[in-house]
Amino acid sequence: MRYGDISFFQSGVAVPLFSLYSKQSIGIGEFLDLIPFARWTAFCDFNIIQLLPVNDTGAESSPYSARSAFALNPVFINVQSVEGSSEYEDEIQAGKADFEKYGKIDYYNISTWKRLILRKIFDNRYDDLKKDKVLQRWIDDNTWAKPYCVYCTLKAQNDERSWKDWKNYRDPTEKDIEALWKKFLKDNLFQAWMQFEAEKQFSAAVAEVSKMGVRIKGDIPILINEDSADVWADRKYFSLDDRAGAPPDMFSYTGQNWGFPTYRWDVIEKDNFVWWRRRLAQASKFYHAYRIDHVLGFFRIWSIPQQEVTGILGYFNPCVPLTYDKLAAAGFMRETLEYLRRPNYGFDQLREFLGGDADRLAPVCFTQLEGHPDRLILKPEYSSEKAILGMNEPQEVKDKLLKVYWNRVFVPSGDENNFYPYWYWYNAPVLFTLPDYEQEKLRNLIKENENSQNGLWDANATKLLTVLSQETDMLVCAEDLGAVPPCVPAVLKKLNILSLRIERWARNWNAPYSPYYEMDEYPRLSVCATSCHDTSSLRGLWKEPDFDRNLYWSHAHLPGNAPEEVTPSVARAILSHVFTANSLFCILPVQDYFALSASLSKCAPEEERVNVPGTVGGKNWCYRMPCSVEELMDYSSLASEIRMLVDVRKRRPMWNI
Template sequence: MKKEKLTGTAVPLGALYTKENPVIGEFPDLKPFADFCKSAGISIIQLLPVNDTGTQSSPYSGLSAFALHPIYIRLKNIEGFDSLYSSDAKFKKAYDSLVKNHKYCLRYNYDGILNEKTALLKMLYDNTDEGKTGETGAALSKWIKANPWVKDYAVYKNLKWNYMQASWKSWLDSDRSKSKEEITALWNKKAFKKEHLFYAWTQMIADAQFKDAVEYVHGLGLKLKGDMPILMNEDSADAWAYPEVFNQDLRAGAPADGDNPNGQNWGFPTYNWKNLKDDDYRWWKDRLTNASKYYDAYRLDHILGFFRIWAIPEADLNALNGHTEPYAFIKKTDLYELGFDDDRIRWLSQPHIPTHVIEDITWNHDKAHQILAIFCNKIDGEELWRFDSSVKGNKVIEEADLSELCAPEAIPRVKKVLEDFWSDRTLLEIAKNKYVPLWTYGKSTSWGTLNDQEKSSLLACFNDLNSKNEKLWKKQADEIFAAITSAVKMIPCGEDLGVNIECVPKTMAAHNILGLRVVRWCRKWNEPGQPYVPFADYTPLSVTTTSVHDSSTIREWWETEKDSVRAFISANPEVFAPGTTEAAEFSPEIAEAVIKASATSASQWFIPPLQDFLYMDKSLWLEKASDERINIPGTVTEFNWTYRLPCSLEELCNNKTLIEKIM
């Protein structure tokens, strides 16, 4: 791979807008934005994912791995728009209402724009030959042949429309599970052909508009970098049409840490890597090949997931009873050799719930027994209970109706106690007679009852598992990367934030995958004072950035994380004006200093978010730095993912002062 030292910028497509098209950023808006980038010496435009996410505003909640989001289509550029606008009063009123209702807002209204645009797209489609006859025209027929994935997508989208956007998992059995042949038969069914062709036509329009913009970007000598979420929403066309690709009985997430004591359950199904490997990773290769129509480089989100994913039983709400996939395990015979008999193994691997923990809430012995009997079996002769084998996760506890056994105010407490005990184990039995340590085993009741020798022998066993796991994870990632990165010419990049597994950076380097270096987090965390890593010591095979879509911007960082700022100033005194401290008010000069210093890193590429560049012109600041964020992780609000630029693209292109500072 040719190593070029380039500067880029990252932006959500929806954040861009022009005076003529002020509602939301659209594919054609990449053209004036590319003009700005070219004049400012920016060589790479990095976009957040632009795939269809349906009713979800998060670009990382993909409804399809292949389909583009119709919300980014420019209606005025569709053939037949002018004619319909001038002749159809209903269409004219609906379009004018779209522009009027969503013009120049601080954040854009995702739901409102999507609903109104979808209605307008349907009206435009109804005016086409396909919309009038339900027959495929020559252009659309040729496009469908080149994009066969659209048949599954269109059938899924039409079913989802008829089910009022409900998840496919709640559909009738006859629609919930369909073979490839059944999906094809439904696609060809004459009664639904017009509706199916609408979704194919929409994708053809989106593809043409995006390709046209990409051609313009490339014509200026710029690169376009896409974003490839590793996971798919369980309610997606892919999870429905390609069930063999996914493990629907497992959900991806992250283990417990200081900020998330219950871990994170993202709700997305994990991959069935065995099936994918048996098919030569065809689904992933097709996905990347489709993306290569637009992008020169791509970012693999959560690259750690290609090595190992934190897999959580579908029946669990939190992530405490998760495990890594793949995993090395302890056999039951290994535990026998360590001196643990069946009773002790059961003690270590199954929660034992004393009656009194529920009785202390209900103040009624019989009621406590009745509640526990719903989920557990009592151990003969003891006031101890073990969960029944029918209980597969804590979801059943949360969903249980205890209203006849508990006072309303006691129900949440009872459920919490039961859910806490569900994860009160030292060992997790993954499969029959195969065990792994629970991530939080050190906090379990059973671990606390072991003597020092027993703990020592188990810890040695756990350490051996860690060594075996590293080899398993490296082997899996090597196989996947060797297959998929060679399938396309795009330059691969990986989001490897917070990864402390030894094999990850070496494996990424072996496959020429650029890592990610967020300046404020590039510190020697294990050394006294946690000093910043010097910019000259950054790994060349990497991308440096000042902020990411899930973090604060540099302005909010400067205003709220004073200790981190103080350490950064100390590490880079030469880039700040004399006397600058963390107490200094953030200013365009400070923004410029941070940007300039970060740009000196040894990384191959420097790609900060556009907001951090805009801080060099105070007229482009919003009143509050927090309003300039893209996303606040762990929250689901209308604020997230709806960021808009503080100015139109025309104004940005004419901002000569900012352009000169960026250059």
């Protein structure tokens, strides 16, 4: 859907759909809850509601762990609105009462319960549904539906195990899928019917929201789960030898390994990007704008061999490697290069790494280097992070072995003639075993190689993002956080893709004291926010031990010393400052707007956090609003405060870019 012409600065609210609840919803936010929430949104004069992904994640509560790039999550269906639900009214109301007792989102049990209720409704109507021409037309029109439904059916038959662990149908053909569709027609039709109902409710909600003058912004993750219908049925588009992640940074010494397969863009391009085109066409049914999660992955993805656990041994793909020919021309022998890629050790060197454990571990984990009986090298069975971390040893011993394993200048790769520098190559102990002149020569070659990547990444992203940005009329916004290559801002600007500015991270990290950028320095083509689902809320930020409140307070041009807490008056001052941003969009999390109300910010700040990256379970993905969407309308003073912020922003002239 088209966003529409923009003639003034836009303001909005970000909220996970699961965090909403209404008088009708059961335990979790639902598609139809967007309608009453949009009434409040319009009452506040907001232009847009931003959501997290709403794809089917099965038993996983994380919206970024989708088992389909196309299918919606049935947990967001309002079962009372489904035809035939009245037969089960007592059971539905009992379930609603049970889930309301929790006070938080019990995702797994809610999802399981809803699917069971929906199955009862479906079974009761099956004779009519199997002849339903509207449902059949929907299945025919959505080419992803049959593979997805068959995948879900087989997964249920295999006790929800990954398709890699199934005895049969691990590598299906189109004929297999069609045969399986017919063989398990009732179960497959149930999956299709749930998607049909979910799409019907989501579409109806978006239509009503649009009538109020409010737009919906979706979230499209770049990556997809390995255990997904897409990877199962369209295997050719994915590389299962690699996992995507992020390189080390100031927050994580070992980087991140997200566990998602990487794309085989060459194969996708040969098929004219049809899989991505269909994915965006599906999203455009519901969204006026969308956020490309991890847009940096379209420039280059951090690719990690599948046998590794952390992100430390990854490399950017695509990238210009250092070739053997270039290194040989600089005087490096093959034996030296292999030594830098897979170091070998004298026993005294090994003792420096392993200390008192060297005598015990050497015969277990190491073997003699061929042709060099005095040199030791890790055995193949211990040459991966998975193998080392799986050992029956104390963690401190595993950590020592990992340091041995990580000691290299080049990471392993599938091509012996291409060399990819290890992230911490400049500090690797093995580097300092070379003569000084070779160290210097290698440093210069690697630095030169690093500086040669931008042209490739610029061209790669321009090609991919041009196709995707022109495929639909949705407004395209990028999540461009992390280690941003120099070419990124220019490419996004060239393609009219909005970038993202999270205020706490929008700083000049290379300058003394890492000063904040002024709000008027934000690019016009950007979305600004105080926080996001992967950070603490504004109130939570204030309590973080490493957060310099006074530096921030000064950045916001507020008088005196920073207060100890974010009270409503403090929140008002901060949000007034944020709303001066030059960004075209200012979309803040609903929790940070609630900081304007003492009644809606009674909980501990940590309770407002949606997700803590790098952690699983706990309180992740279970944030729930402190009141129902209907009750929000009763907080007239909050809406009045927000309208004042929005009005000042809306009346600002837009010609200063």
